[in-house]
Each structure stands twice: as structure tokens, then as C-alpha cells.
Amino acid sequence: MSDLELPVSLFTCPICHSPMQPAKDTWRCDGSLHPKQTSHPFDVARQGYVNLLPVQQKKSKAPGDSQQSIDARKRFLDAGYYQPLQTLVCQKMTQLLAVNRAAIEEDAQPIRWLDIGCGEGYYTQAMAQTGLDALIAADISKPALASLAKVSKAANSLWYQQGADTKQTDTKKAAIYPVVTSAAHLPLRPYSMTGISSIFSPILPEAFAAVLQDEGYLLIAKPDAGHLASMREALFDSVREHDSDKFLPALAPYFELIDTHNISVSLSLPVEALTDLLTMTPYAYRARTESRQILLASAETTPFITEAKFVVYALKKRTTLS
Template structure:
């Protein structure tokens, strides 16, 4: 069982996971109040207090999540998933000897903005991570993450039960959390790595929870991403400025690697509709443009290309 990895999102006291209710010890609350957080039947925990919400139902909608699940399940973005997992595996293998010297055998990783968990599940399956925190502000997304993890027997409380048996199974334990990236319920300097795939970048918050020399893996759309799709939807197309956030990371991280990957897409009406629904194009483009594009895909598949860039950064050692 993890001790003090998690902190209460209300009072920042140590938060102890349990299969039914997570509870903080209240040690940092002025009135020593203990705050409980129930575990949902699917297996996720909601650590997003009302005061941290900017809307009634923040994050991706159920419709957007369902569209993304259908689209990604076909494998359209698998080249990106494979690249991210490959690079993470290298980081983990490089990091293990140093951890052994420091008596730090536990690898804890945060997949922030995990959505429905397409990338998270692949990270868990590759091994090398003891604790994988799947975090997103969307409750419907975390419902899906938890359901899949539970079916695969990878939820944290399922792993604890296995660890108590005579045979120890070296599996990744997934912790699905509804939480804000700006207010991570994690102890400072507790993580070996963070992955942020198409999610907002918060340099200070990420640096706070990463240990010295910890890693940050970021995936973004690259120049030319879905260009023909955007040209069909919009009168003028603004190019992706993929690395515009890098200067904001400079005080905390150094860039050590940059990788590019692309995937040609030939889309019939159904996957094309799902792609539109899972992106901002669903509401930014004019209705008549979306309808004309979908109608054209009935006659012949619409061709475009997904282009991504993956940045690997390392936290600068605290002085």
C-alpha cells in the first residue's frame, strides 16, 4: 500500500487509498478535519472539489469520448502510441540502475489528461511502471479508464490483493483519478515521469510533483497535422505551432529529444465523423462545411495525414 503518495485536494494532508473510501488524516487542516473520497463502483476516485471546477461538467463529454474510443480502436493513431511507449521504455530502462543505487525501486508515472485511456492502457501493458496514475478532469473519461483497467485486473486495489498472495505478480497498478492538472493531489517530488498527450502544459505544477531528473513526455500535433481535413472545413487554416510552449518549460526542464511520427488516414463516413466529433473541429467549423465533407466521404474515402511530434524533457535538478 502506498504511503503519502497522494495528498488531499482540499487541505493537502496525506491521503490514504482504500478499496471503498480514500481518507486524509486531516493533519494539515486547521480543525484537523478528515476528508473522505468514495471510490466509484467502476473504480475511479473523484478528487476534484467543487471549488476547482470551472463548469458543472468539465472536460470531454460522453459523446466526444465515445467517438474517440471508436476511432482509436481501429488503430489510426497507433503509430503515435507505439512511439510514446517505445520512448518511455527506454527512459525506464535507463532510470532503473540509478534508482537501485538510491534504494528507490518504485516507478510512479502520471498520465495527465489521459482521456478514455487509449495511451494509458498501453503504458500499463508494457510494464516497468509500478504505479500509473491516470488523471483527467472529465468524469465520463475516467469511468471508461476504470472499467477497462478493472476488466484487465489492473486497478490498484486488485493489485494489492494479488500482492498478498504467495505469488507476486509484477503488474502495473492503475489509479484512475478525476482531478485538475493545476491542483495535482500528489506529494511533491514523488513521480519519476509524466506523460501529457494533447493536454495542457503546466510547467510549475509538473515540476512540483516530479523528482529531480524526472521525465516529461509531451505529444502534440505537428506542422501539417490533418491539413487536408482542416482545409476542407475552414476558409483559412492556421498552422500548428507545436513547440510554442517550450520556452515556458525552460526554467524547470531541459529538452533532450524530439521525435516525429505520421500516419496516413483513409476515412469513410463513420470514422471521419468520429474524428470530427473528438476534435474542436466539431464546433469550430460551419455546419454546412462539415455536412459537405461527410457527404463526400460517402462516395470515396477522405484522405488526410496525422502528424505528431513527441518531446522528451528532463527536470533540472533542484538547487
């Protein structure tokens, strides 16, 4: 779908909350909710993302993941180590969207999905192949969004490129909107999203419920108990187990849990992949330097064996919030 097909009010201005329409070069709100009717412009970066994170919403000069972390994660994920999780997430999305389409068959609405904390877009790019109309890729890190937008642009998947790709494929590609924004201050019209995904990213029940349509979906992936256990044991004297379910009580007033799925992946990591895995996780700075060096030295001759364990939750927004 092109930007001309989107309702003007899908996006809202992060400064005055007025309706805002995407455009190829500059997104601009109409200023209707500003006391002085001031229109705020937001230029589209050359890579194809737009920065909708006002300075007053920043907690640091360069919030989010660093370029080093992003590059390491891209190499690790592109090598396919977490592909089973990517596949599972997209399968669950496809199932949820099939139910949604059946429910609204008589009054079909565009399927709009928000991928919060999308990072460099490893999961986002796969989500774009699940039959969505629009996919808002949101993260607080500009380097991450620059990487995602660059790949999307090369694939003719950015919102302003829809219709420009003359190749005929059997798979519908979503229009991707790479947006730098805070999860706590989403620049989206209330009740405008069909679904939200949060893959190892923040969980903000009230903010998510506000932009989801009634009975909209929330898909969450978290590390499960035992995730990378052997690696954490090699790095830390004391290992605290992942409490994957700890956020569910906070979601309960807004969402109903409809499905839970656990998945584990055996990993055999050469030193290069192990280095990238360390760099892309908090272990890069939480573990002692000596412990990291010993661990990496052990992988110089023999691949390091560990197991990645994940849990994926599917939830549905309650029609009557309790």
C-alpha cells in the same frame, strides 16, 4: 503493487492537503494539516475511479470532454488509426525508464508515472505495460475516467486488484489509479513522480515540476505542422498552422529538452471514422455545419485521405531550477 505498499503520503487531500491513503471503497485524508484536524472522505465510484476535484476547482458543472466526444474517440482509437503514436510514446517511456533504473539500481525506488489528461485511457492502458509500479491516470472529465476505470477493472489493473489476478504473464502490469482532478491542483506529494506524460493535454510547467522527482521525466505529444491538413482545409477558409514548439520556452526554466521525434501516419477514413474524428476534435464545433456536412458527404462513397502528424518531446527536470 498494492495500496498497502504505497507510502501514505503519495496522495494528498485536494481540500486540506493532508496525506491521504487509497482504499477500495473510500479514500480518506488524515486531517493532519486541517486547522480542526478534519478528515475528508472521497468515495470510490462503482467503475473504480475516485473524484478528487472539489467544486471550487470546477469552471463548469461538467468540466472536460463530453460522453459523445469520449465515445467517438474510443471508437476511432480502438480502430488503430493512431496506434503508431501509441507505440512511439511507449517506446520512449521504456527508454527513459531504462535509464532511470540504471541510475538508481543500488537504491531501487518504485516507478510512479502520472498520465495527465488521460481521457478514456487509450494511451494509459498501453503505458501500464511498460514496467511501471503505479500509474496515476488523471483527467478533469468524469465520463472519461469512468470509461478508463471500467476497462482497467475488467483487466484486474486497478490499484486494489493488484495481486488478485492469478494469471501468469511475462509483462508486468502497473497498478492504475483513475483520478478526476485538475492538472493545476494535483493531489500528489511533491517529488513523488518518476515521470509525467501529457498526450494532447495541458502543459503546466510549475505544477509538473512540483510533483516530479529530481531528474524526473516529462513526455509530451502534440499535433505537428501539417496535422490533418486536408481535413482542416476542407473545413475552414483560413487554416492556422500548428506551432508545436510554442510551449517550450515556458518549460525551459524547469526542464531540459533531451529528445524530439516526429511521426506521420497516412489515414484512409470511411465516413464513420471521419465522423468520429470530427467529433473528438475541436473541429466539431469550430467548423461551420455546412462545411462538416459537405466533408462527410464526400466520404460516403470514397474514403477521405488525410495525414496525421505528431511530435513527441522528451524532457528531464532540472536538478537546479533556473
